[in-house]
Amino acid sequence: xxxxxxxxxxxxxxxxxxxxxxxxxxxxxxxxxxxxxxxxxxxxxxxxxxxxxxxxxxxxxxxxxxxxxxxxxxxxxxxxxxxxxxxxxxxxxxxxxxxxxxxxxxxxxxxxxxxxxxxxxxxxxxxxxxxxxxxxxxxxxxxxxxxxxxxxxxxxxxxxxxxxxxxxxxxxxxxxxxxxxxxxxxxxxxxxxxxxxxxxxxxxxxxxxxxxxxxxxxxxxxxx
Amino acid sequence: xxxxxxxxxxxxxxxxxxxxxxxxxxxxxxxxxxxxxxxxxxxxxxxxxxxxxxxxxxxxxxxxxxxxxxxxxxxxxxxxxxxxxxxxxxxxxxxxxxxxxxxxxxxxxxxxxxxxxxxxxxxxxxxxxxxxxxxxxxxxxxxxxxxxxxxxxxxxxxxxxxxxxxxxxxxxxxxxxxxxxxxxxxxxxxxxxxxxxxxxxxxxxxxxxxxxxxxxxxxxxxxxxxxxxxxxxxxxxxxxxxxxxxxxxxxxxxxxxxxxxxxxxxxxxxxxxxxxxxxxxxxxxxxxxxxxxxxxxxxxxx
Numbered sequence: 001x002x003x004x005x006x007x008x009x010x011x012x013x014x015x016x017x018x019x020x021x022x023x024x025x026x027x028x029x030x031x032x033x034x035x036x037x038x039x040x041x042x043x044x045x046x047x048x049x050x051x052x053x054x055x056x057x058x059x060x061x062x063x064x065x066x067x068x069x070x071x072x073x074x075x076x077x078x079x080x081x082x083x084x085x086x087x088x089x090x091x092x093x094x095x096x097x098x099x100x101x102x103x104x105x106x107x108x109x110x111x112x113x114x115x116x117x118x119x120x121x122x123x124x125x126x127x128x129x130x131x132x133x134x135x136x137x138x139x140x141x142x143x144x145x146x147x148x149x150x151x152x153x154x155x156x157x158x159x160x161x162x163x164x165x166x167x168x169x170x171x172x173x174x175x176x177x178x179x180x181x182x183x184x185x186x187x188x189x190x191x192x193x194x195x196x197x198x199x200x201x202x203x204x205x206x207x208x209x210x211x212x213x214x215x216x217x218x219x220x221x222x223x224x
Numbered sequence: 225x226x227x228x229x230x231x232x233x234x235x236x237x238x239x240x241x242x243x244x245x246x247x248x249x250x251x252x253x254x255x256x257x258x259x260x261x262x263x264x265x266x267x268x269x270x271x272x273x274x275x276x277x278x279x280x281x282x283x284x285x286x287x288x289x290x291x292x293x294x295x296x297x298x299x300x301x302x303x304x305x306x307x308x309x310x311x312x313x314x315x316x317x318x319x320x321x322x323x324x325x326x327x328x329x330x331x332x333x334x335x336x337x338x339x340x341x342x343x344x345x346x347x348x349x350x351x352x353x354x355x356x357x358x359x360x361x362x363x364x365x366x367x368x369x370x371x372x373x374x375x376x377x378x379x380x381x382x383x384x385x386x387x388x389x390x391x392x393x394x395x396x397x398x399x400x401x402x403x404x405x406x407x408x409x410x411x412x413x414x415x416x417x418x419x420x421x422x423x424x425x426x427x428x429x430x431x432x433x434x435x436x437x438x439x440x441x442x443x444x445x446x447x448x449x450x451x452x453x454x455x456x457x458x459x460x461x462x463x464x465x466x467x468x469x470x471x472x473x474x475x476x477x478x479x480x481x482x483x484x485x486x487x488x489x490x491x492x493x494x495x496x497x498x499x500x501x502x503x504x505x506x507x508x509x510x511x512x513x514x515x516x517x518x519x520x521x522x523x524x525x526x
Contacts, residue, residue, distance in 0.1 A: 102416075199449065214436075214439055220449050
């Protein structure tokens, strides 16, 4: 475009009768890209490269945590005999390191129940993080339910939703026994049938098509 | 030639030789018989001192052409019926300036660390001179700004001021609204007390409920799968560096378009009939004879 404009301006500015303009140096028949156009494209390309060299590392730096998975963390919470089948015991442990009390979380732990036909000899650690928007639920002994103070979410003894706005059962933590001590590990979410899936944030459905609409994040651990 | 009146006297072009009026031509004869007294040094210095500020302004003006720009902006025409509702945008701007100033000074005492943030806010409130006032201005000012921006948006909507040719300014305004809400959201975590901690967790989780990209957005905001050590500094950087810069740029674009396009008259004002019949060609082109249509009346500064 600039080439056309130059030719026109040149012809009009001189005011002389139009003569066939002399060919610019290096011109040849069938030329598709002028020297000026080549330089324009080259300079714009270089500018793009320079811009990308600044922006890409900065953006990568900012979004890197999405793809980073921390070290798997296990913490002993007490001897095996501390936990029974028919009620929960509240334990507090560190989920995120190096930020003090803000990194601690609460779980309700019990032995797997024969009555509920769970796999025997295991320990169930239910997260107190409400599956609605992440408020802390508490286990109400008299009702045998988990109840959320924020928006009235209610879960049954196993953590399945029975009322209120939550979209799925309460999350759980992996458990294992080492040297007679029960240990809790990474968080995982469950479907409405309590099948383990990768940890989802509160408010996100699990199971079925939701596994694609709320895809698993690389920053979480695979389910047991 | 109109521009001459805008240029301060010392900067005007001297008159061409031969065009000066007759009174000056007769001067040399008078000067010979009774030459004017040479002013004293003190007098000349005083004259210079009086002229100095004008000279400085003229020096700046000659190099920036600021007078023309400022005259166009400050003396632009506004339509009849302009009323107090039209001040809501300026009020929002003042609220933003107040937030920016108090925010800068709060940053001098605040520590964006999970272990020290709460203590530093307590220090600002309890120990620093006027700390509670400045913190309070910032805290309540944020609510004021959100309320004002919504009132301004409502005014624009109900007065129909979003219509052609101002659609782009509405879009920019919506971007400014989103940026303001981002400021309110990221600022809420900074005191790092129980309320801000849990409110941010809830807010991040609401962000996460967006399908497909929601979970990644949550991870981005938290800098990880859980609220952690870098979440606070990330919110702090977004709150005081990233978004304010974007807001200032957007306000610049917003105000440029306001000055360029002018404001609208309130909808209850009917356009006046042109007093002189306009040529048919002009009527066809949609131009009224004396520019009396309120919605067009303000475009003089464009």
